[in-house]
Amino acid sequence: ADDVQLDPWGSSTVSDYRKLFEEFGIEEFDEVLDEIPRPHYLMRRGVIFGHRDYRPVAKAMREGDDFAVLSGFMPTGDPHIGHKLVFDEIIWHQQQGGDAYGLIADLEAHSARGLTWDEIDEHARDYLLSLIALGFDAEDGTLYRQSQNRDLQDLAFELGGKANFSEFQAIYGFDGETNVSHMQSVVTQMADILYPQMDEPKPTVIPVGPDQDPHVRFARDLSTRMRFFKVTEAYASFEADDAERELLAAAYGALRDDVDEDEMVRCEDAADWLEAELTPDDVRDSTVKKLRAAGKEPLRPRTRFLDRNATDEAFEALIEAIDGEKRRYDEHVDAFDLSRTEADELAREVELDNEGYGFIPPSSVYHRFMTGLTGGKMSSSIPASHISLLDDPEDGYDKVKSATTGGRSTAEEQRELGGEADKCPVYELYAYLLSGDDDEFAKKVYDECVGGERLCGGCKEQAAELMREFLEEHQEKREEAEELLEDLDFSLES
Ligand code: SF4
Numbered sequence: 001a002d003d004v005q006l007d008p009w010g011s012s013t014v015s016d017y018r019k020l021f022e023e024f025g026i027e028e029f030d031e032v033l034d035e036i037p038r039p040h041y042l043m044r045r046g047v048i049f050g051h052r053d054y055r056p057v058a059k060a061m062r063e064g065d066d067f068a069v070l071s072g073f074m075p076t077g078d079p080h081i082g083h084k085l086v087f088d089e090i091i092w093h094q095q096q097g098g099d100a101y102g103l104i105a106d107l108e109a110h111s112a113r114g115l116t117w118d119e120i121d122e123h124a125r126d127y128l129l130s131l132i133a134l135g136f137d138a139e140d141g142t143l144y145r146q147s148q149n150r151d152l153q154d155l156a157f158e159l160g161g162k163a164n165f166s167e168f169q170a171i172y173g174f175d176g177e178t179n180v181s182h183m184q185s186v187v188t189q190m191a192d193i194l195y196p197q198m199d200e201p202k203p204t205v206i207p208v209g210p211d212q213d214p215h216v217r218f219a220r221d222l223s224t225r226m227r228f229f230k231v232t233e234a235y236a237s238f239e240a241d242d243a244e245r246e247l248l249a250a251a252y253g254a255l256r257d258d259v260d261e262d263e264m265v266r267c268e269d270a271a272d273w274l275e276a277e278l279t280p281d282d283v284r285d286s287t288v289k290k291l292r293a294a295g296k297e298p299l300r301p302r303t304r305f306l307d308r309n310a311t312d313e314a315f316e317a318l319i320e321a322i323d324g325e326k327r328r329y330d331e332h333v334d335a336f337d338l339s340r341t342e343a344d345e346l347a348r349e350v351e352l353d354n355e356g357y358g359f360i361p362p363s364s365v366y367h368r369f370m371t372g373l374t375g376g377k378m379s380s381s382i383p384a385s386h387i388s389l390l391d392d393p394e395d396g397y398d399k400v401k402s403a404t405t406g407g408r409s410t411a412e413e414q415r416e417l418g419g420e421a422d423k424c425p426v427y428e429l430y431a432y433l434l435s436g437d438d439d440e441f442a443k444k445v446y447d448e449c450v451g452g453e454r455l456c457g458g459c460k461e462q463a464a465e466l467m468r469e470f471l472e473e474h475q476e477k478r479e480e481a482e483e484l485l486e487d488l489d490f491s492l493e494s
Contacts, residue, residue, distance in 0.1 A: 017049055017368070020210055024217075026050040026366060037062055040092045041437050042085060042367060048207075050366040052216060056203035057363050061096050068196035068204040069093035070101035072146075072189070074109045075123030077380040078388040079130045081433055082370045089207035089365065091135045098205075100141035101196055102131050107146040107188050111181035125485070130389045132484055133477035146188050155198060156184070156191035162225045163187060163218075171214050186215075193219040193362050201358040207365050216364040223359035370432060371425045373403040389478075393471040400429065400464035406449075407456035419449040419456065426456070426463050434466040 020026045029051050033039055035058040042048045060067035071086050073079070079087075094100035104124040109115045115123075124145060132138050146152060168174040168183055193215065196204045206216055352358040372378040372385030379385050387396045406424030408414040421427040427449060435442035448454035 017210070020050060020213075020366075024213060026052060026210065026213065027054075029054075029365065032058055035059070035062070038096070040088070041435070041439065041442075042088060042432070044439060045431050045442065046368075047085065047432055048089070048365050048367045050210065051364060052213075052220070053361060053363040054205065054365060055363075056360065057093075057098075057205045060203045061098075064097065066099070066200070066202040067093075067097070068099040068101065068202055069207065070103065070192065070196050070204060071207050072103040072105045072108075072192055073124075073127045074105040074113065075120050075127055076109050076113050076115055077123060078390050079123075079127045080378070080380065080386040080388045081429075082378050082386060083127070084130075084134065084389065084433065085367050085370075086207050086209075087131050087134045087136070089367070090131070093205060093207075094137060094141055095135075099196060099202075100136065102128070102136060102141065102143050103192055103195075104128070104143075104145035105185075105189065105192070107181070108185040111179065111185045126390060128485060129478045129481045130474070132481035133474055138484060146185075146192065149195075151198060152188065152191050152195055155194065156188045159190045159194070159222050160184075160187040162222055163190070167218075171218055186218075189215055190219045190222050194223055194357070194359055197357065197359050197362075201352075201360045203360055203363060205363045205365055207367070209369055210366045213364070213366070216362065220361040223361045371428055373399055373425050375404045375425070387467065387471075389471070389474055391471060393468040393475070396471045397464045397468040400426065400467045401460055403429075403460065405456045405460065411455055414455055415452045418452040419454065419459075421446050421449040424449070426460055429463050429467065434463055434470065 021028060027050060029043060029046070029048050032051060032054050033043060035055065036043065040048070057067050059065070069090050071090055073083065073086075090100050090102055104120075104127065106117075106120045106124060109120050109123075110117065128143060131143075144152070163186075165174070165183075168178070168186065172186065174183065193204075193206055196202065206212075206219075208216065370378045370386075372382065373387070374382070374385050376385065384399065384402075387399055391399070403425050405426050406420030406422065408417055408419065427445065430445045431442050435445070445454065445459070449459065
């Protein structure tokens, strides 16, 4: 398929990962691999293939500074081996010293997928048991469910004040039929992503599938917008001497620069700045017109700013204001010899002093989706396509035995041409799960397959046995986790 669509509630297939780099600005994970002290095997094997802004997290890891990891689970079915990737990513970051958060997106499951609360309760428990069974330290980390976290709700409410319906339309394709709770679940999710930083800003990584990238981008945007708002406010009301005022201006200017690429945001802020003389409606409308005349499509037209009666003077005034701001930024940065990073740091300090959050834009890592055992995508709704972490170990064995492979039609051909491990769901099982940390083993399977020494019958038998063992062991650990979950008094009753 030529069109890559990232839709958090749509199909989870991304046919061409390259496009994600080119069109969405996701960066290749390979480029940061060297900066991570002891990369996880999913990183080493390219299963984690992309990231946004992971460097601050890697740096914190190297230097023993605070950082956090958070990911959420929508409890719409049984946790399966595809979800295990995210469990592993959370647990690994926790083992590297991060504050770890696992959350149950029950509001989202209810509003976006229409599950009843009873169904949600049952699945939520299963997700948490598997997360703990796989090694999540629940005493050290944080588990919560959206509907029961009051601080989260408060943050979501505040973030909602920085977002509007037109953005929801542009980012998620929401329309007049979209229910209001679904929108509320989006701001809740934004709050989830920023939650680890509520008390104190720290680099935070969100491990997700690439279909969740719109949420990450929106949260990154909102994190800066929260800061922007606070610093703007502080700037307007700051009772300070000239030197402090100047520093603040530099910081403020730096933030302005931060969102420069997004003309609509820049214009909106300039519009706020000019509010005394121009209404935002005037400014926005003529900005939209000018952008369109220049062949650019405004990224996020916001209906509340659209007004058919705007004037050219309004636009000229806006441009002047933007230029003025830019000049002022350059002057201040020069005057104080601040680097972009220093100015940014300063801005966050100012924000914190003014009782703001000082959020660091969250980072993310993206993993490949596992291919379904029957070919095509792995789907929670097609039992034969996946192995549930709750599957009877014998069923897990059988599913692997009947999986499609990248094998040739005859043994002779396979010996001659080698198998196609890159297209084989069974090889994926080895690489993503069954080899664990043992790179040598994964490589051996691969080399033997493509070299024609390995035939699919034996290969599947071996994988099926390993899967059975994995499920047996995992389910034993789930039983032990039951007690722990009770001790934690993590109530999942709604
Ligand atoms: Fe897949 Fe194994 Fe067959 Fe290779 S030998 S194609 S890895 S099942």
